[in-house]
Amino acid sequence: MGRQSRKIEILTAASKIVSEQGIFNLTLEAVAIEAGISKGGLLYHFPSKEALVKGMVDHLTNNYREKIANNAEMDPVEKGQWIRAYVNVTFNQVYQNKDMNSGLLAAKAVNAKLLDPIRELYSEWQKEIEDDGLDPVKATIIRLATDGIWLAELFDIYHIEQEKKEEVYRTLLEWANE
DSSP, X not given: OOHHHHHHHHHHHHHHHHHHHOGGGOOHHHHHHHHTSOHHHHHHHOSSXXXXXXXXXXXXXXXXXXXXXXXXXXXXXXXXHHHHHHHHHHHHOSOSSGGGGHHHHHHHHHOGGGGHHHHHHHHHHHHHHHTSSSOHHHHHHHHHHHHHHXXXXXXXXXXXXXXXXXXXXXXXXXXXXX
């Protein structure tokens, strides 16, 4: 097994712990057990809990950045392509393992500065969205509505029923196509 796939397994294990057991149960020992490796093996890849959480945020950020950029690039209609890509990826192309998003929760608890990569990414995206050819306020509202559904599910506050979620998705895309 390659180094990179082992790292992904560790990040997945850490995310699962945060998602299922809560942030305060995220320990290096628990992650090693969940990943099925020794603590030394874990420390080889991530020498501290902070490094592990940073890895979780970096992995999520890089994956999300790549998916949205690819979606925007494939959109044949230039006007609104970034906001459509953002909506599409957020609604339809999230991680197969949704627990990976919990890295953001862990970062907030461990060291809020670890969220800087996602903050920077959102700043980049906001600029792209505002320069996307749509009314910048409308585009921002579409992004915020998309974020609201994602965050409500991440925090397990409210899961909108699937039919309504699909209707919201279609409506946001319609607005992004106006």
